[in-house]
């Protein structure tokens with residue numbers, strides 16, 4: 001041991017000096033690193049200095065602009081039109097910076113240089129190039145999810161796979177999907193009808209619909225391939241996007257090793273499990289169909305929709321150009337190749353083609369297929385879900401425009417509810433303009449990032465972008481340029497009148513990007529959106545309490561609308577309810593009122609997948625149980641909360657509740673309630689108690705509380721024994737033993753073994769019981785569990801006593817007595833003392849009787865007392881003690897009385913039972929007779945000891 005002999009102030013000073021040495025070394029090290037970095041990246045730094053951008057700090061640059069909450073709200077005013085748009089904090093900071101710089105803006109985030117482009121001429125330089133196709137490092141975070149799929153890959157791999165995949169989204173392939181688009185759109189409308197007049201978040205429904213359509217079309221499998229709806233997958237994708245967004249904005253989360261140590265790492269793993277399990281199922285199911293010779297989608301199309309297929313096929317040669325399918329007028333890419341360029345073989349849908357390619361050669365491996373399926377599932381669903389949700393929101397906030405869309409639908413379809421055909425989609429001119437305008441004002445992919453390997457000269461001015469920087473094409477800013485769109489912040493479908501689009505720069509509208517790395521799914525997206533949205537508009541009028549200026553945008557990977565205020569309000573209520581209901585102040589009645597109101601408020605709130613509703617019901621159930629002792633009502637609330645939380649990964653930690661998951665917490669409380677209910681009725685109605693314990697057991701298993709699960713099994717076993725079915729009880733106890741052994745629950749194992757032995761006794765297998773007890777004794781001794789050592793000894797002793805082998809019983813009982821005494825377990829100690837006394841007594845009894853028989857006639861009893869006195873306190877055998885006053889005689893009587901009280905161990909001597917002795921009477925009688933000088937004879941006779949024998 002070392003002793004610090006320095007006085008405290010000296011020790012403190014030495015700590016200070018260590019810290020100051022550290023800083024003295026750190027600061028020059030940082031300066032040196034900075035100088036080295038500037039020299040090694042001289043060209044990058046010099047070219048960057050010529051670019052405009054907001055002022056930053058030394059070393060960290062503008063990194064502070066990227067801190068803050070992605071969901072925090074600030075109001076900003078756009079420079080020219082004074083129209084308020086509410087964006088999230090980071091998003092709005094960057095967005096407003098871009099207004100201060102005309103076409104180009106640079107920011108430094110530590111050593112990383114980002115350059116934002118907003119001029120379509122510059123955007124063209126980057127996007128039309130076959131050289132600048134590398135994605136920026138930020139896309140690396142997608143890798144655990146999307147692998148090296150089309151979105152992320154580069155170089156030869158990207159080129160080869162793009163060539164393979166692009167034709168699978170050719171218009172002629174897409175026309176074959178129309179029936180499925182119609183069928184799924186109808187299914188969505190049916191779901192919406194069921195909601196009646198309720199307000200709901202359309203994004204959830206759009207997400208589910210787009211996932212299911214992708215599965216049935218591009219993947220060619222039935223949506224029934226997965227057990228659950230597309231909703232679960234869509235929610236997992238949304239949460240994954242939140243995590244990726246957090247990693248983009250919280251710089252310390254970027255290194256993988258730190259990320260994995262955080263809660264985000266854990267959550268990501270679980271989400272990827274949900275996502276990848278769907279992909280695996282999809283590929284497996286398609287592979288099986290392929291091996292059976294089935295090509296095309298295996299999804300079923302209802303008959304009334306199928307009937308249009310023939311008519312559609314005759315229109316297959318229609319060639320469509322222009323904005324109808326998302327491309328700017330005049331631009332062509334690899335998706336726009338003519339029909340004749342596509343051989344019959346290439347006109348397979350996406351996953352069919354992938355599987356064929358993997359079987360016919362080395363073009364693509366099965367791992368690569370999985371990566372591409374993940375990529376298409378993500379890119380194809382979240383983007384269209386966002387686009388369609390924005391469309392519906394805008395319809396609601398512009399009723400006059402909505403009416404024009406509905407009017408167009410009436411003109412095309414009249415009163416018929418027939419499914420839409422491809423020709424119909426070409427007729428939907430106004431809806432199409434509304435859709436394009438939606439994608440302009442709220443582009444689902446708001447920015448595109450590329451890594452530059454070479455210097456690039458810009459077209460808009462005398463600027464050079466240095467190799468090594470990240471270029472960001474700020475689509476959302478390009479789309480809101482006043483020189484391209486009059487009143488750019490205004491939703492105006494006429495921006496896409498043919499005469500206006502014809503005069504606009506090709507790269508002034510790029511929701512799907514453009515050039516060689518443009519979106520492969522743009523035609524697919526447009527066709528699907530037209531069918532889905534037209535079906536909805538033919539069935540509903542959309543209303544919303546929000547106007548466009550209330551929209552809050554989330555600076556996410558995919559642009560989305562922020563959560564509304566109701567969710568936040570419920571969160572606040574929950575916190576208040578918890579504070580008053582469970583807090584330190586005794587205001588539970590206020591807590592109860594708040595929780596009851598929160599239940600009402602959250603009952604109709606379904607857009608968070610019922611999370612808040614579930615949490616509130618859970619809290620109220622807990623309140624009723626803990627504060628009101630109202631088990632049955634608490635049970636109902638908790639049961640409902642548990643049901644709603646089943647299969648959900650909700651962490652209630654965000655709401656400061658601090659449990660692992662609502663589901664598990666509900667199960668724990670339900671377990672408690674059912675066990676308590678069971679115990680209350682176990683005596684009067686053991687059958688019902690068994691049922692309650694069985695449900696409690698299931699809850700304990702769900703909550704992963706195994707010792708509690710074992711308790712529930714033990715109680716089932718005990719009740720089963722009470723019903724006289726000891727054989728079933730044995731089975732239950734062996735189940736409990738199995739759990740205890742597996743999980744090394746030694747103490748529980750000991751307890752269970754005691755019940756196990758008891759059940760053996762009940763079925764008449766006492767020898768088995770004693771084997772179990774001996775094993776238990778060993779186990780308890782090895783694990784130093786004195787209570788179970790005592791219990792085992794006691795029961796083994798009792799067993800031998802019952803067997804009529806007191807000489808074997810006594811050592812065990814004496815050991816048990818000693819242990820209970822040490823443990824100060826009074827009740828067990830007293831019981832064991834009696835047993836030990838009986839056992840020892842039984843051992844000695846024949847000897848006592850023999851001695852009495854040997855004693856002479858007149859003093860038989862006196863001698864018995866003397867023997868006993870000698871046994872207890874080693875008094876001289878020949879000393880004539882005073883029987884009436886000392887306790888030696890009393891101890892014999894007690895001994896006899898002990899046997900009498902223990903009843904079950906009673907033995908008879910001669911013709912009389914010891915049970916007939918009244919110790920007090922006996923003592924007084926002996927005393928009296930002795931004093932009268934007529935000792936013992938009659939008394940002996942009275943108590944059945946015959947005079948002749950004596």
Ligand code: HEM
Pocket residue numbers: 150151152162218375376379380381383384387443444445447448449510511512513516517518519520521522524525
């Ligand atoms: C409204 C709907 C959609 C929008 C706004 C959209 C937008 C975009 C954008 C802007 C890019 C370029 C991203 C970048 O370079 O960082 C892109 C790429 C991509 N999109 Fe889409 N997309 C949509 C729908 C779809 C659909 C439905 C699919 C598939 C079925 C799809 C598949 C892809 C793929 C695979 C890429 C990567 C292409 C490559 O790098 O070669 N997208 N999308």
